[in-house]
Amino acid sequence: MERSIDFYFDFISPYGFFASLQIEELAQKHGYTVNWRPYLIGVAVTKVMGLKPNMQTPLKAEYIMQDIRRIAEAMSINLNTSNVLGQHSRHAARAFYYLADRDIQAAKTFAAKVFDTLWVQGGDITDMATIESLLETVECDTPKALDWLQSDNSKERLQIEVESAIKKGVFGSPFFLAEGQSFWGADRLPMLENWIKTTSA
Amino acid sequence: MERSIDFYFDFISPYGFFASLQIEELAQKHGYTVNWRPYLIGVAVTKVMGLKPNMQTPLKAEYIMQDIRRIAEAMSINLNTSNVLGQHSRHAARAFYYLADRDIQAAKTFAAKVFDTLWVQGGDITDMATIESLLETVECDTPKALDWLQSDNSKERLQIEVESAIKKGVFGSPFFLAEGQSFWGADRLPMLENWIKTTSA
Numbered sequence A, B: 001m002e003r004s005i006d007f008y009f010d011f012i013s014p015y016g017f018f019a020s021l022q023i024e025e026l027a028q029k030h031g032y033t034v035n036w037r038p039y040l041i042g043v044a045v046t047k048v049m050g051l052k053p054n055m056q057t058p059l060k061a062e063y064i065m066q067d068i069r070r071i072a073e074a075m076s077i078n079l080n081t082s083n084v085l086g087q088h089s090r091h092a093a094r095a096f097y098y099l100a101d102r103d104i105q106a107a108k109t110f111a112a113k114v115f116d117t118l119w120v121q122g123g124d125i126t127d128m129a130t131i132e133s134l135l136e137t138v139e140c141d142t143p144k145a146l147d148w149l150q151s152d153n154s155k156e157r158l159q160i161e162v163e164s165a166i167k168k169g170v171f172g173s174p175f176f177l178a179e180g181q182s183f184w185g186a187d188r189l190p191m192l193e194n195w196i197k198t199t200s201a
Helices: A014-020 A023-029 A041-048 A060-074 A090-100 A104-119 A128-135 A142-149 A152-167 A186-200 B014-020 B023-029 B041-048 B060-074 B090-100 B104-119 B128-135 B142-149 B152-167 B186-200
Strands: A003-009 A032-038 A175-178 A181-184 B003-009 B032-038 B175-178 B181-184
Touching: A003 A014, A003 A023, A003 A186, A014 A060, A014 A104, A014 A186, A023 A032, A023 A186, A032 A090, A032 A104, A032 A152, A041 A152, A060 B181, A060 B186, A090 A104, A090 A128, A090 A142, A090 A152, A104 A128, A128 A142, A142 A152, A175 A186, A181 A186, A181 B060, A186 B060, A186 B186, B003 B014, B003 B023, B003 B186, B014 B060, B014 B104, B014 B186, B023 B032, B023 B186, B032 B090, B032 B104, B032 B152, B041 B152, B090 B104, B090 B128, B090 B142, B090 B152, B104 B128, B128 B142, B142 B152, B175 B186, B181 B186
Parallel strands: A003 A032, B003 B032
Antiparallel strands: A003 A175, A175 A181, B003 B175, B175 B181
């Protein structure tokens, strides 16, 4: 049986970005595949948990800026946070699922480009023009994709993913499900690796 | 000049407990001392940040139980969470500062025993009788300490510590301040160590 890791993330989460650069290598090393699952952390955090977004939380917001700069430096990432505040990831997440239903590799390539656009190039992933230009760099029928992105099907598709994630106990970004265990945070990747090593043995 | 790490924690935080078992060795290795600073995370989380305690937060509460069991197993700690819910750490934190003002080593020994009582023995640190019996195991005038613990001075002393912590941007447990940088979480200990290695070089 094929073993897999569910990788939940939000494109607007820097920790999701950091994890996206590491999870495929970790999984491949142990013969696992990765199910990339973009979702909207805002729904989990504000509607289900009754909390506030990190960047609207006193003390935490300032801390996170320090923390992500240190992590980026350790990973040799030229992190650009100049254009991040106020962005949302709905268009990007919906476009991901459009691709994923047709060509999972194109979807993963697209996801990596969305992360890079937002977190390295300081681009605007909230703008549909950005999504369009990123779709054009992967193998897909871009006009058809853009039509679908305007449809109710597209909204519904993402809603179902978000609800399904929350039902499984997912919150925050990144969040991993593997072998019946939950792992929250890019800093839990070593623990996830230990766990799958133990259960694969 | 003596270099030091400020170690903020709440006795009711399991991650504070995990960090308490590691921080002295890490600091000593690099010629740093550790300033133990128990405080009340509830004040930071509910009053300043506008959030809810972890164990009253849907999704997160269930996750934390899974996470701390895995960490305890990796650290070979026989974690006992049977008696934790509903406890508070005010008496323990005040007693710590009573000792710290007189004998810092006795205070650290006491802190380690409080953590062990709560997180390994499943004891009740909210009960003043427990605090009394722990004070009796360290070098101090226990009747005098108990008198002070009933006084307004004792309340005020802890309040000042909590407010001072929050003014420095401290939230959560554990939280470390070193070399002008903040580190939140037992999982940031390797990052803290890297940072002090770099600045000491």
